[in-house]
Amino acid sequence: MKNTEIKTGLSELIGDKKVISRDENTMDTGSFDAFGLDRTKTYKANYQILVFPENTDDVASIMKYAYANNISIVPSGGRTGYAGGAVAKNGEIVVSLDKMNQVLEFDPFLGSIAVQAGMVTKNLHKEAEERGFYYPVDFAATGSSHIGGNIATNAGGVRVVRYGLVRDWVLGLTVVTGTGEILRFNGEILKNNTGYDLKHLFIGSEGTLGIITECILKLTAPPKDIRVILVAVPDFKSILDIFKKTHSSPLPLLAFEFFTEFCLEKVKEHLGVNSPFSEASAYYVLMEYEVSGENDEDKLFSILEDITNDELIMDGSIAQNSRQNETFWKYREGISESLSLHDTVHKNDISLPLRNMDAFLQEMEALLDSKYPGFQIALFGHIGDGNLHLNILKPKDMEVEEFFLKCKSVDPDMFRLIQKYHGSISAEHGIGLLKKDFLGFSRSEVEIESMKSIKKIFDPKGILNPGKLF
Numbered sequence: 077m078k079n080t081e082i083k084t085g086l087s088e089l090i091g092d093k094k095v096i097s098r099d100e101n102t103m104d105t106g107s108f109d110a111f112g113l114d115r116t117k118t119y120k121a122n123y124q125i126l127v128f129p130e131n132t133d134d135v136a137s138i139m140k141y142a143y144a145n146n147i148s149i150v151p152s153g154g155r156t157g158y159a160g161g162a163v164a165k166n167g168e169i170v171v172s173l174d175k176m177n178q179v180l181e182f183d184p185f186l187g188s189i190a191v192q193a194g195m196v197t198k199n200l201h202k203e204a205e206e207r208g209f210y211y212p213v214d215f216a217a218t219g220s221s222h223i224g225g226n227i228a229t230n231a232g233g234v235r236v237v238r239y240g241l242v243r244d245w246v247l248g249l250t251v252v253t254g255t256g257e258i259l260r261f262n263g264e265i266l267k268n269n270t271g272y273d274l275k276h277l278f279i280g281s282e283g284t285l286g287i288i289t290e291c292i293l294k295l296t297a298p299p300k301d302i303r304v305i306l307v308a309v310p311d312f313k314s315i316l317d318i319f320k321k322t323h324s325s326p327l328p329l330l331a332f333e334f335f336t337e338f339c340l341e342k343v344k345e346h347l348g349v350n351s352p353f354s355e356a357s358a359y360y361v362l363m364e365y366e367v368s369g370e371n372d373e374d375k376l377f378s379i380l381e382d383i384t385n386d387e388l389i390m391d392g393s394i395a396q397n398s399r400q401n402e403t404f405w406k407y408r409e410g411i412s413e414s415l416s417l418h419d420t421v422h423k424n425d426i427s428l429p430l431r432n433m434d435a436f437l438q439e440m441e442a443l444l445d446s447k448y449p450g451f452q453i454a455l456f457g458h459i460g461d462g463n464l465h466l467n468i469l470k471p472k473d474m475e476v477e478e479f480f481l482k483c484k485s486v487d488p489d490m491f492r493l494i495q496k497y498h499g500s501i502s503a504e505h506g507i508g509l510l511k512k513d514f515l516g517f518s519r520s521e522v523e524i525e526s527m528k529s530i531k532k533i534f535d536p537k538g539i540l541n542p543g544k545l546f
């Protein structure tokens with residue numbers, strides 16, 4: 077079908093202001109391309125039609141049109157994904173949820189909020205806060221990511237040790253399937269034991285089963301007061317020993333993150349900040365605690381004293397106020413940005429059972445030394461969740477194409493190792509385009525076939541985000 081025909085057809089259904097075609101010159105090429113790309117930087121956008129629906133009915137009209145005319149669709153959220161899930165490179169229609177950003181309802185009895193799926197995650201935090209509540213899923217990209225994108229990727233973030241993943245906060249969903257049908261899953265009640273809970277199929281489905289248009293999210297009480305501890309740790313095993321101790325601590329742990337000296341150097345360079353410690357250390361751990369009781373500050377000191385006495389840390393510091401909390405967090409949250417702005421990086425986001433982590437890392441280091449001799453590696457992540465972000469940096473004198481080919485050839489060795497230690501090849505970023513060739517390292521053939529069968533139910537023509545996931 078010609079693009080002009082598609083543009084006219086869609087404009088008649090949802091209004092011409094919501095449909096943009098590449099050849100119209102209403103948007104520069106870079107901005108237009110950006111709606112069909114995410115943060116992977118490895119793909120080129122190739123698509124002609126971009127639509128901005130404003131409500132679920134608009135999305136249903138778009139999908140019905142696509143179904144009738146066999147046109148593929150890419151749902152586009154905040155485009156902060158690291159798996160190529162929101163990439164449109166085969167002439168698909170890009171459906172951006174940018175204009176679907178409204179609060180629909182707040183229920184003080186249930187402690188829940190209903191919003192459109194294009195709401196930026198940080199705005200959701202604000203909406204919850206204004207109502208005296210707290211939405212706890214947070215990470216460095218929430219200033220741009222959409223709540224719909226978070227649900228489609230089942231995002232994690234920095235407070236999973238305490239609050240879990242996005243999946244744990246979704247009460248209800250409205251989705252538009254690959255035929256244009258609108259499905260509303262639960263939401264207004266806590267208890268509903270009436271068969272399969274289908275919304276969970278759509279959480280983490282990366283836009284392959286339906287377009288999420290609205291969601292009802294559970295909220296919670298905000299943590300009263302937060303204290304951040306930053307410690308310098310001599311070796312990886314000590315990080316695990318510190319984490320084991322946090323389980324028996326009477327203070328609620330909100331976050332447990334780690335990074336290496338190399339990552340700290342990158343952040344210092346990028347943000348122009350100084351090191352928090354007088355001497356460099358191999359690793360750093362950031363712990364965040366809720367302090368609400370009278371003696372909680374003392375308990376915090378005793379945690380620091382305990383890990384110091386056991387010689388698990390070389391140095392440590394407790395943030396004295398919320399500004400210092402933020403400063404400490406910058407050392408951790410600035411890592412991704414400092415890498416992506418100054419380097420070409422091959423990212424791997426993996427998870428392992430913590431009990432296997434030390435043995436895995438030892439074998440992993442040997443593998444990296446043999447396959448990537450002399451390459452710089454940035455290792456950091458949500459270690460309390462068993463989640464490592466392993467980033468390999470392109471050497472300055474290597475061509476980009478050669479670098480990514482090399483990484484792709486080494487990835488299977490790494491994935492075999494992850495399989496050996498019962499881990500996952502994607503902890504929280506998803507599979508998208510980037511890891512679809514390797515899905516078999518984490519999911520069995522039967523599982524993958526079952527996923528394909530489920531896709532056929534909701535997307536019989538295979539037009540929703542085709543080529544992603546499998």
Ligand SMILES: Cc1cc2nc3c(=O)[nH]c(=O)nc-3n(C[C@H](O)[C@H](O)[C@H](O)COP(=O)(O)OP(=O)(O)OC[C@H]3O[C@@H](n4cnc5c(N)ncnc54)[C@H](O)[C@@H]3O)c2cc1C
Nearest residue numbers: 153154155156157161215222224225226228231232283288
């Ligand atoms: C600096 C940085 C830090 C990050 N840290 C974390 C982290 O700690 N934890 C974490 O989990 N992730 C992290 N990410 C990855 C990313 O932010 C998450 O995957 C996020 O949930 C993606 O949301 P998005 O709105 O940007 O989705 P997009 O990138 O736009 O899309 C992601 C996938 O979801 C689909 N999709 C988007 N919206 C919808 C919808 N409404 N309906 C159906 N499908 C849809 C897309 O087609 C695509 O497959 C980080 C990214 C950056 C850049």
